[in-house]
Amino acid sequence: xxxxxxxxxxxxxxxxxxxxxxxxxxxxxxxxxxxxxxxxxxxxxxxxxxxxxxxxxxxxxxxxxxxxxxxxxxxxxxxxxxxxxxxxxxxxxxxxxxxxxxxxxxxxxxxxxxxxxxxxxxxxxxxxxxx
Amino acid sequence: xxxxxxxxxxxxxxxxxxxxxxxxxxxxxxxxxxxxxxxxxxxxxxxxxxxxxxxxxxxxxxxxxxxxxxxxxxxxxxxxxxxxxxxxxxxxxxxxxxxxxxxxxxxxxxxxxxxxxxxxxxxxxxxxxxxxxxxxxxxxxxxxxxxxxxxxxxxxxxxxxxxxxxxxxxxxxxxxxxxxxxxxxxxxxxxxxxxxxxxxxxxxxxxxxxxxxxxxxxxxxxxxxxxxxxxxxxxxxxxxxxxxxxxxxxxxxxxxxxxxxxxxxxxxxxxxxxxxxxxxxxxxxxxxxxxxxxxx
Ligand SMILES: Nc1nc2c(ncn2[C@@H]2O[C@H](COP(=O)(O)OP(=O)(O)OP(=O)(O)O)[C@@H](O)[C@H]2O)c(=O)[nH]1
Ligand SMILES: [Mg+2]
Numbered sequence: 001x002x003x004x005x006x007x008x009x010x011x012x013x014x015x016x017x018x019x020x021x022x023x024x025x026x027x028x029x030x031x032x033x034x035x036x037x038x039x040x041x042x043x044x045x046x047x048x049x050x051x052x053x054x055x056x057x058x059x060x061x062x063x064x065x066x067x068x069x070x071x072x073x074x075x076x077x078x079x080x081x082x083x084x085x086x087x088x089x090x091x092x093x094x095x096x097x098x099x100x101x102x103x104x105x106x107x108x109x110x111x112x113x114x115x116x117x118x119x120x121x122x123x124x125x126x127x128x129x130x131x
Numbered sequence: 132x133x134x135x136x137x138x139x140x141x142x143x144x145x146x147x148x149x150x151x152x153x154x155x156x157x158x159x160x161x162x163x164x165x166x167x168x169x170x171x172x173x174x175x176x177x178x179x180x181x182x183x184x185x186x187x188x189x190x191x192x193x194x195x196x197x198x199x200x201x202x203x204x205x206x207x208x209x210x211x212x213x214x215x216x217x218x219x220x221x222x223x224x225x226x227x228x229x230x231x232x233x234x235x236x237x238x239x240x241x242x243x244x245x246x247x248x249x250x251x252x253x254x255x256x257x258x259x260x261x262x263x264x265x266x267x268x269x270x271x272x273x274x275x276x277x278x279x280x281x282x283x284x285x286x287x288x289x290x291x292x293x294x295x296x297x298x299x300x301x302x303x304x305x306x307x308x309x310x311x312x313x314x315x316x317x318x319x320x321x322x323x324x325x326x327x328x329x330x331x332x333x334x335x336x337x338x339x340x341x342x343x344x345x346x347x348x349x350x351x352x353x354x355x356x357x358x359x360x361x362x363x364x365x366x367x368x369x370x371x372x373x374x375x376x377x378x379x380x381x382x383x384x385x386x387x388x389x390x391x392x393x394x395x396x397x398x399x400x401x402x403x404x405x406x407x408x409x410x411x412x413x414x415x416x417x418x419x420x421x422x423x424x425x426x427x
Contacts, residue, residue, distance in 0.1 A: 031208070031210075032213060036213070036215050055234065
């Protein structure tokens with residue numbers, strides 16, 4: 001399995017209440033062999049980063065549909081760095097406009113997934129980054 | 132090291148190391164450390180409310196200024212080996228408290244409700260000075276009794292309306308539990324279940340002077356938690372006075388050795404091309420000889 005032994009946190013920061021996408025990703029990662037910790041809806045970046053540290057995960061995936069992805073990614077990155085987990089990569093999924101990609105990448109997002117992206121491509125990308 | 136809320140990242144790495152320990156690391160572990168956290172195991176059928184109950188109970192513990200670490204085990208998929216580690220989400224109200232720490236792990240290849248090197252992970256909690264170390268098993272059926280050997284107090288969490296379940300568990304996990312929780316007692320059926328449990332337990336014969344307790348609890352309604360907390364303390368005192376340290380250690384050693392051998396055997400088995408053997412006997416002999424070399 002491509003993600004065997006990897007631990008991945010799937011987090012839903014911010015206020016939007018739709019986690020169908022996050023849940024699909026969680027199940028996809030599990031089926032690829034990963035151990036997945038899902039935080040549930042409406043968590044703060046501070047909370048997500050703390051859980052990521054306690055669980056010693058290999059990656060954090062954030063799902064954001066509310067439009068405040070730049071802010072939420074930036075805050076999560078800051079908190080992870082603050083808690084000594086600067087090496088944990090962040091993935092981002094949701095409704096993310098193309099023009100934001102570059103800025104997000106400069107804020108430390110390792111990969112961005114759109115809703116249209118085939119799930120095996122999501123898995124392959126994560127596998128490559130975590131290798 | 133003592134856990135003080137600010138060194139979580141270091142503790143987290145130590146737990147990961149124990150959770151991934153190879154044979155040599157496992158064999159070097161101290162099974163009888165100077166400070167030992169009170170080890171409390173919560174077990175019971177899937178969905179009986181173990182995680183929610185641990186969170187509500189831990190809240191009580193934290194109020195008496197105790198520190199609590201939880202090892203929460205969820206099942207791995209037999210197909211992908213992956214897992215959704217869902218216990219933590221039920222403890223969401225608690226999990227960033229200063230004196231509280233949760234680690235979620237997958238059961239991987241184990242079928243006893245536990246995880247790889249559970250004893251080693253618990254001893255990390257000991258070394259870090261936790262007052263209470265809680266282990267939540269995978270949702271279990273009748274026979275997963277190994278939790279008895281690695282924790283001091285076993286709490287069996289049952290949902291109401293599980294009269295049929297106790298018939299099935301009567302011989303098995305009910306025999307090793309110290310405290311029986313009739314959980315979700317805000318729902319109908321709990322009275323009847325408590326009565327049935329008491330009558331089953333009254334017929335239990337055994338050498339132990341501990342008489343197992345039945346407590347009705349609801350995390351949702353916040354009832355019975357004080358009683359559960361008191362029962363856990365009472366059992367701990369009994370355990371400390373009445374159990375023989377040597378026997379406990381002996382059981383831990385047996386468990387650890389059996390677990391280590393089967394872990395190593397299974398990984399050998401995975402890496403061995405069985406087709407090249409003429410007989411089962413030849414395969415068995417070669418696999419056993421492979422066991423002699425710890426894989427590090
Ligand atoms: N009515 C009621 N529901 C409860 C109570 N405690 C937990 N639940 C519900 O029972 C369900 C299962 O709770 P969990 O705490 O996840 O149960 P669990 O035993 O840890 O489950 P597994 O780890 O999957 O075996 C959830 O939907 C809870 O909200 C309670 O006291 N009363
Ligand atoms: Mg649970």
